[in-house]
Amino acid sequence: MPSVSDPAVKVENLEVSFRTTADRPSIRGLGSSLPGRRGKVNGTVVEALRGISFDVQRGSVYGVIGRNGAGKSTMFRAVAGILSPTGGQVTTSGRVTPLLTVGLGFNRELSGYENILLGGLALGLKTDEVKNHHEEIVQFSELGPAIMHPMRTYSSGMFSRLAFSVATHLDPEIVLIDEALSAGDAAFKKKSQSKILDMCSSDTTVMIVSHGLEVVKNLADRALWLDKGLVKMEGTTEDVIGNYLEHLAVEANATSMEDM
Amino acid sequence: MLIETTEGAQAEPRPARKPRVMAARRSGMPPLREYMSEVVDRRQFIWHMARTNLKGKHFDSVLGQLWLILDPILLAAVYYMLRSVVRPMGSDPAARTALITHLIWAVSFFYFTRGVALGGAKSVLGNKRLVLNASFPRLILPLTALVTAVIEFIPTLGIYLLFHAFMGQPITMNLVFLLPILILQVTFNFGFGLLLAPAMVNYRDINGFITYFLRVWLYASPVLYTVAEIPAGLETYLRWNPLYPLYASLEQVFGGSPPSVDYLLAALAWAVTSLVIGMIVFMRKEGGLAIRL
Numbered sequence: 001m002p003s004v005s006d007p008a009v010k011v012e013n014l015e016v017s018f019r020t021t022a023d024r025p026s027i028r029g030l031g032s033s034l035p036g037r038r039g040k041v042n043g044t045v046v047e048a049l050r051g052i053s054f055d056v057q058r059g060s061v062y063g064v065i066g067r068n069g070a071g072k073s074t075m076f077r078a079v080a081g082i083l084s085p086t087g088g089q090v091t092t093s094g095r096v097t098p099l100l101t102v103g104l105g106f107n108r109e110l111s112g113y114e115n116i117l118l119g120g121l122a123l124g125l126k127t128d129e130v131k132n133h134h135e136e137i138v139q140f141s142e143l144g145p146a147i148m149h150p151m152r153t154y155s156s157g158m159f160s161r162l163a164f165s166v167a168t169h170l171d172p173e174i175v176l177i178d179e180a181l182s183a184g185d186a187a188f189k190k191k192s193q194s195k196i197l198d199m200c201s202s203d204t205t206v207m208i209v210s211h212g213l214e215v216v217k218n219l220a221d222r223a224l225w226l227d228k229g230l231v232k233m234e235g236t237t238e239d240v241i242g243n244y245l246e247h248l249a250v251e252a253n254a255t256s257m258e259d260m
Numbered sequence: 261m262l263i264e265t266t267e268g269a270q271a272e273p274r275p276a277r278k279p280r281v282m283a284a285r286r287s288g289m290p291p292l293r294e295y296m297s298e299v300v301d302r303r304q305f306i307w308h309m310a311r312t313n314l315k316g317k318h319f320d321s322v323l324g325q326l327w328l329i330l331d332p333i334l335l336a337a338v339y340y341m342l343r344s345v346v347r348p349m350g351s352d353p354a355a356r357t358a359l360i361t362h363l364i365w366a367v368s369f370f371y372f373t374r375g376v377a378l379g380g381a382k383s384v385l386g387n388k389r390l391v392l393n394a395s396f397p398r399l400i401l402p403l404t405a406l407v408t409a410v411i412e413f414i415p416t417l418g419i420y421l422l423f424h425a426f427m428g429q430p431i432t433m434n435l436v437f438l439l440p441i442l443i444l445q446v447t448f449n450f451g452f453g454l455l456l457a458p459a460m461v462n463y464r465d466i467n468g469f470i471t472y473f474l475r476v477w478l479y480a481s482p483v484l485y486t487v488a489e490i491p492a493g494l495e496t497y498l499r500w501n502p503l504y505p506l507y508a509s510l511e512q513v514f515g516g517s518p519p520s521v522d523y524l525l526a527a528l529a530w531a532v533t534s535l536v537i538g539m540i541v542f543m544r545k546e547g548g549l550a551i552r553l
Contacts, residue, residue: 006279015284018551077550081282081395084547089283098393106389109316118312121305122394 007055008093008174008205009062009079015087016049016074048074050229051088056174056222058093059203061196063220063237065213065244070226072209076176079207094173094205097123099163108152112143112162115151119166133169140195141165142188161188168195175199178209193219213241288544290397295543299397306400310407328415332368339363339484347485361427365420365514366483366507369442372413373449374474379405380453381470385460388553398546399539402453406446430516437513440524445506447531454538458545461552482507502530 049071056062064072077083079090080098106115116137120130138147141162151159167175177196196206196219210216216223216237223240225233232247233240323330340363380402384391387401425431460466481503482490490498498504505526509519 018548077392078282081280082392083550085282085284087284089281091279091281093279096395098395107312107316110312114312118308121302121308122390122396124302124394124396127304127308 006058006093008058009056009207010091011055011075011079011088012053012091013051013088014049014053014075014078014085014090015047015051016071016078016083017045017047017086019045047229049078052226052229052231053088054224054231054234056205056207058205059200060222061200061206061208061220063216063223063240064207064209064226065211065216065223065240066226066232069228071229072226073178075226076178076207076209080176092174095124096174096176097167097170097172098176099167099178106151106159106163109150111149112141112147112151112154112158113138115162116166119163120170123167123170125170130170133171137162137165137169140169140191157185164192168192168199172199172204174205174207176207176209213245217241288547289540290543290547295397295399299399299403302396302400305396306404306407309400309404310411313404313408314411325415328412329419332364332371332416332420335371336360336364336367339367343484347489357427358429361424361429361514362486362511363484364423365510368413368416368420369445369507369510370478370481370483372409372416373445374478375409375412376406376446377449377453377456378470378474379409380450381456381460382467383453384457384549385464385467385553391553392550398549399454399542402450402457402542405453406450410446424514429514432516434513434516434518437509437519441506441509441513441519441527444524444527444531445503448502448506448527448534451531451534451536451538454542455534458542458549461549477501477503482511487511502527502534505530 052071052075064075066072074083076098078085079092080096081090081092082098107118110118116134117127117130120133121127141147141158141164143158143162146154146158147162151162154162175196193215196208200206206219208216208219220237222235223237224231225240225244233243340360343359343363383401383405384398391398391401421435456466456470478484480498480501482498483503487508505523509523509527512519512523
């Protein structure tokens with residue numbers, strides 16, 4: 001049985017790799033995928049994650065930083081169960097609510113109001129559970145009368161505001177936020193940051209990927225720095241961000257030296 | 261910390277959940293029992309998605325739900341004209357009536373099950389956003405397509421049966437065999453859709469071929485013609501068509517007799533084979549689908 005001290009998310013030696021057959025599938029690729037010809041594949045294997053391990057404590061905010069292509073989003077998808085690991089394992093204690101860049105699986109023909117139920121069911125809730133929070137979600141999204149319009153008429157900001165509201169109001173246990181905090185205007189941003197802190201005080205665990213170090217600095221207790229599919233550093237947010245910035249400065253210097 | 265909390269924090273402890281472990285599996289298959297119980301657990305999701313699909317489908321059309329009945333009638337009319345040109349029927353009105361009713365039920369059954377296969381095959385690719393953003397057994401997507409197709413078919417079947425009686429075709433107790441035959445046919449096509457769904461994600465070209473393939477399959481099945489019309493030399497080959505025993509037994513049932521056991525057994529064998537292969541392929545591939553989308 002899990003106890004309070006058990007981590008909410010435990011990642012052990014996680015590997016995710018996939019094969020790309022020179023950008024697009026071809027007739028030759030078709031032949032190589034036939035049984036009996038395994039191992040002779042002439043494509044490149046992309047190792048997005050090369051054995052990473054870390055724990056996230058229940059009720060904490062965990063920041064994930066790193067440059068583009070470091071494997072942050074892939075790691076999130078593996079923790080969310082959207083992608084299967086090709087090595088190692090991920091253990092999650094509690095329902096995982098992913099709130100990724102692309103938004104929830106909303107049906108664009110339907111109104112935002114109707115999509116709340118669809119989004120909630122997609123996250124694994126029951127109809128009653130979603131209906132109990134329906135009005136709260138509508139309120140928080142601040143969409144006003146637009147909530148009754150079909151979602152294809154929404155701007156991307158409105159889209160992510162609704163997605164954020166759905167994901168955070170359905171008693172989430174583990175929330176994965178990938179850049180979604182950049183949704184909406186300054187006021188909504190501030191409101192969503194407060195919401196995250198609120199959730200944490202009721203023992204929700206939050207993992208945040210962000211390029212905006214400010215967000216991570218404000219919210220996260222601990223942070224993970226991913227670099228080319230490996231853990232470069234794990235520790236308190238202050239330490240990790242400090243080192244990360246130093247590293248970026250060194251790299252920037254090196255490139256500017258080359259330019260000279 | 262710069263941010264203040266807006267609401268009173270209530271730290272209510274949650275009941276402990278069983279931890280979920282996701283690990284690489286040698287077989288590439290998720291554990292079947294857990295997987296299936298999760299699918300059953302998500303039945304409200306399946307139901308709601310099917311309903312919203314239907315709602316969106318005829319939303320912009322003037323005739324709306326009427327298309328459910330219009331579609332098979334128009335299709336049958338087109339094929340009736342085609343049939344009359346290819347193979348003139350003579351002037352016997354009874355034969356003509358029999359052909360018209362045959363065409364209507366056979367064409368609507370074919371298009372219904374074609375929808376099951378096609379809907380299943382396209383379900384993953386068509387729900388890209390959902391697959392990329394939420395974690396659930398992917399089997400839910402083809403199942404939703406199946407539920408959608410079944411809901412659409414029920415009124416069609418009801419209307420056909422009225423028409424069948426109106427045209428003076430035999431109404432007997434044997435019509436109850438429609439249900440098991442339909443289940444076998446749906447199972448076969450569902451399995452076929454499952455087999456195609458991951459392939460469609462990896463090789464989008466399949467999307468281009470599939471409609472032609474299904475059209476050839478229509479011509480190779482006793483849909484536009486009756487079993488009795490098949491030339492003896494050709495029958496030996498057509499028997500290997502998985503749809504052959506299904507349409508042959510349907511023809512017996514609509515004609516007022518019970519279906520032959522041979523046909524039912526053959527259809528059962530095809531249905532089970534298709535479902536098992538489809539499920540294995542689909543479940544093995546589903547973990548990697550998000551990468552290809």
